[in-house]
């Protein structure tokens with residue numbers, strides 16, 4: 001309505017139109033079936049790679065080097081099809097490729113980034129554990145130094161792409177370096193090929209949300225990797241948290257795609273569904289719902305566009321990302337729920353995209369920092385007091 005996309009550059013508009021066209025032809029005709037079957041076709045990875053969408057905001061190593069805004073727009077168009085599709089791209093680019101790009105050795109970058117950009121190798125990111133979700137620093141996974149190797153033990157829960165991954169970025173507590181004066185246990189990232197002995201995965205089934213996405217447990221039992229598997233250039237929670245900031249940024253845009261799809265479905269339905277001799281769009285109560293949905297969509301777009309430009313200028317702060325993720329996912333979910341009411345009984349079937357998006361956004365509200373955790377991050381930024389514990 002406000003023509004917010006008019007401010008995109010021609011390259012950003014081209015990416016938007018390319019992704020929109022791709023999902024329209026390749027994903028939308030199939031997505032309800034994938035969702036119902038609880039599958040994500042692995043072949044999608046190469047198709048997304050061919051489009052240049054994997055690690056698209058990274059430079060070099062076969063990555064597209066697009067602007068942060070272009071990456072956001074791509075996330076929005078992918079999630080207009082399904083949050084599972086956007087999750088695949090987010091995890092691959094922001095959670096698996098980004099740490100290798102930002103914190104990896106030259107050898108790790110050259111080995112993994114080009115095949116990951118092409119979608120020939122799939123990555124996952126293992127931070128959460130069964131007992132440590134919002135508080136990941138409490139993790140129990142350890143990596144013990146043994147000669148020239150590390151031996152990793154522990155498990156990671158709720159890991160997107162886990163069961164289809166070729167490589168896992170696993171965050172673990174390591175022993176203090178022998179001979180160093182540091183007494184504490186440090187968190188370090190490890191690049192672990194999933195074929196490594198002692199590494200296995202178990203898919204988490206019976207999900208009612210993000211069904212077109214693989215979610216798994218990673219299990220490491222005396223999983224021995226050479227010391228060079230450690231990401232050399234980051235230590236402590238800054239490593240995983242900076243990856244999460246990247247992925248959360250994509251969600252700020254992505255959630256609006258799901259919301260837009262639900263708004264459009266509701267508007268279309270309201271114009272054609274007749275009760276009391278009139279389209280339900282002609283009733284004031286329906287119009288109020290549609291107007292509120294359109295308002296929040298436009299406001300969310302403005303917020304995403306602002307964050308995109310801040311990120312492109314290198315000025316995006318973690319609290320900016322929290323502000324965007326908290327608002328846009330919360331409002332997107334509200335839009336999907338409202339759209340569901342407009343569709344009445346039809347709103348509960350997979351014939352329409354609404355309940356699929358709505359259920360997906362329940363996961364999006366929780367992963368990459370729950371709405372409560374983003375509220376606490378913002379609370380701390382505003383007041384100067386941390387209220388996490």
Ligand SMILES: Cc1cc2nc3c(=O)[nH]c(=O)nc-3n(C[C@H](O)[C@H](O)[C@H](O)COP(=O)(O)OP(=O)(O)OC[C@H]3O[C@@H](n4cnc5c(N)ncnc54)[C@H](O)[C@@H]3O)c2cc1C
Nearest residue numbers: 125126127128133134158159160210363367368370372388
């Ligand atoms: C589909 C899906 C995919 C995922 N993919 C990945 C992945 O690829 N990699 C990965 O590492 N993780 C992944 N996750 C895990 C996700 O990041 C966690 O679920 C999330 O961090 C929340 O952790 P939790 O589920 O253990 O909830 P908990 O941390 O147990 O929280 C439960 C509730 O308590 C609230 N709470 C917690 N602490 C506080 C507090 N201090 N104050 C107020 N309220 C609080 C939370 O906000 C929440 O409402 C995924 C999750 C899902 C559902």
